[in-house]
Amino acid sequence: ARGESNILTPDPVIYLNMTSGTTGKKKLIPVTKRSRQILNQANQIAMGFAAEASRKMGSPIGKILLTSSVKIYGRTSNGIEYGPVSAGDLRLNDFLYRHIFAHPYEALQPEDSLARHYICLLFALRNSQLRVIGANFPILALQLCKYLECHAQDLIKDLETGNIVNWLKLEPELRTKLERQFSAAPKRAVQLRSILYREGRLTPKLAWQNLSLIITARGGTSDFYFQRFPRYFGYTPIFGGIYASAEATFGIYHDLNTDSTILAIKSGFFEFIPQEEWNEKQPKILLPDQVKVGEYYRILVTNYSGLYRYDIGDVVEVVGFYEQTPLIVFRHRLGGLLSSTTEKTNEFHVAQVMQQLQQEFDLPLENFCITLSEHEIPPHYLVNIELSPGHTLSDPQAFLAHFDRTLKEIHASYEIKRRHQIPSPRLRILATGSFATVRQRLIQRGMPESQLKFTHISENRQFLHGLIVEQEISLLEDYN
Numbered sequence: 001a002r003g004e005s006n007i008l009t010p011d012p013v014i015y016l017n018m019t020s021g022t023t024g025k026k027k028l029i030p031v032t033k034r035s036r037q038i039l040n041q042a043n044q045i046a047m048g049f050a051a052e053a054s055r056k057m058g059s060p061i062g063k064i065l066l067t068s069s070v071k072i073y074g075r076t077s078n079g080i081e082y083g084p085v086s087a088g089d090l091r092l093n094d095f096l097y098r099h100i101f102a103h104p105y106e107a108l109q110p111e112d113s114l115a116r117h118y119i120c121l122l123f124a125l126r127n128s129q130l131r132v133i134g135a136n137f138p139i140l141a142l143q144l145c146k147y148l149e150c151h152a153q154d155l156i157k158d159l160e161t162g163n164i165v166n167w168l169k170l171e172p173e174l175r176t177k178l179e180r181q182f183s184a185a186p187k188r189a190v191q192l193r194s195i196l197y198r199e200g201r202l203t204p205k206l207a208w209q210n211l212s213l214i215i216t217a218r219g220g221t222s223d224f225y226f227q228r229f230p231r232y233f234g235y236t237p238i239f240g241g242i243y244a245s246a247e248a249t250f251g252i253y254h255d256l257n258t259d260s261t262i263l264a265i266k267s268g269f270f271e272f273i274p275q276e277e278w279n280e281k282q283p284k285i286l287l288p289d290q291v292k293v294g295e296y297y298r299i300l301v302t303n304y305s306g307l308y309r310y311d312i313g314d315v316v317e318v319v320g321f322y323e324q325t326p327l328i329v330f331r332h333r334l335g336g337l338l339s340s341t342t343e344k345t346n347e348f349h350v351a352q353v354m355q356q357l358q359q360e361f362d363l364p365l366e367n368f369c370i371t372l373s374e375h376e377i378p379p380h381y382l383v384n385i386e387l388s389p390g391h392t393l394s395d396p397q398a399f400l401a402h403f404d405r406t407l408k409e410i411h412a413s414y415e416i417k418r419r420h421q422i423p424s425p426r427l428r429i430l431a432t433g434s435f436a437t438v439r440q441r442l443i444q445r446g447m448p449e450s451q452l453k454f455t456h457i458s459e460n461r462q463f464l465h466g467l468i469v470e471q472e473i474s475l476l477e478d479y480n
Helices: 033-056 085-092 094-100 113-125 138-150 152-161 172-181 186-199 222-226 229-233 347-361 396-410 412-420 434-444
Strands: 013-018 028-032 064-066 081-083 132-134 213-215 242-244 249-253 261-263 268-274 296-303 310-322 325-333 365-372 381-387 426-430 469-474
Touching: 013 033, 013 085, 028 033, 033 213, 033 242, 033 249, 064 113, 081 085, 085 094, 113 138, 113 152, 138 152, 138 222, 138 229, 152 186, 222 347, 249 296, 249 325, 325 347, 347 365, 347 396, 365 434, 396 412, 396 426, 396 469
Parallel strands: 013 081, 064 132, 132 213, 381 426
Antiparallel strands: 013 028, 242 249, 249 261, 261 325, 268 296, 296 310, 310 325, 365 381, 426 469
């Protein structure tokens, strides 16, 4: 951070990626010109795959709507900027992004989240042929949709008049700059108002009927959020871009609507720890050509950011090979485990369960998180859910019983220990807006909005503290 050379890497450091801190203390990861070039190459290869797949579908790639902030957190004593990886990427490649965005680069500069989303939407709505919407995580794509729905009237009015609403929290100098770049689009305003009146709402798919792609993170718990995408995006293909973190680039997506990525072998040196070796002090290590399809591995990386045999904690599944290179899918973060006794339930387990429940009960959830009860030993699983606005759960008993049964089917250890050790789960229906409150808490604690992702399991009994529980349901067996 003081700019000393040849510490982790011989190359000069040009930026420091700050990790999100979701699994521990935040870390600063060096970015060098060489590591940036490698990341750019991975992005270019991924977009080449996306462009080819879109071309085959007859949907060319064009301008992109992206709402990630370019704000950094600060500078070190030696003047090196540090902040989220997305901000660093946008700042270090601003010349490129200025040519592909459907909005000015300055639209990413507002400090206020709503203001930034509103301005990006406002400029993008001028272009009826927008082709791509990008978001770091699916939940952020859904947040964009909510902003569009809630502020459709004001956005259309601004398009009609060429003004920017006064209530928006914009820095004065930035407002002046943006107002100079914005002009009225009355014909487009008429078109959008007609859609709004006809449909009763405005969604991305209604506003941009020729969308080619949604680019956002796949794998892990993404499928839970993807179940709500058709409401806003129709069946627009979803492309993962690259599988990466602040620390490293792990994989490159090679097709639309797939979770598998090609191991990014030019981004670093990768090693794999088989599942049966995870608890060993000196685990057996495999190279990429030694892994087996269908097996789960922890992944180690040595790269140009100065990381050496670094274990980020990601668990990946090998699902095939692209030529001779493994195809990997991110499943869950190793540290994210939930145990009433010793069953070790992970996020991938519960995401699969909740995905099935949403489908079978035709019930969209705003979000969910599985926690443990405070006072019982062993504790109950608490299935905390927030229903999407306008929806009710007519048979919560059946929902809870189905959760219990499906988790047994998916997770063998839970099924075995549930017979005699783990008490029955309980369902908690939270008040509307509960996870918005959790979101604000996370942001206030310093989590970057661009890296915001909810954990769906937590052993922290205070994680959902203070939220209103509208209804708590137990299984019938608890009453016998």
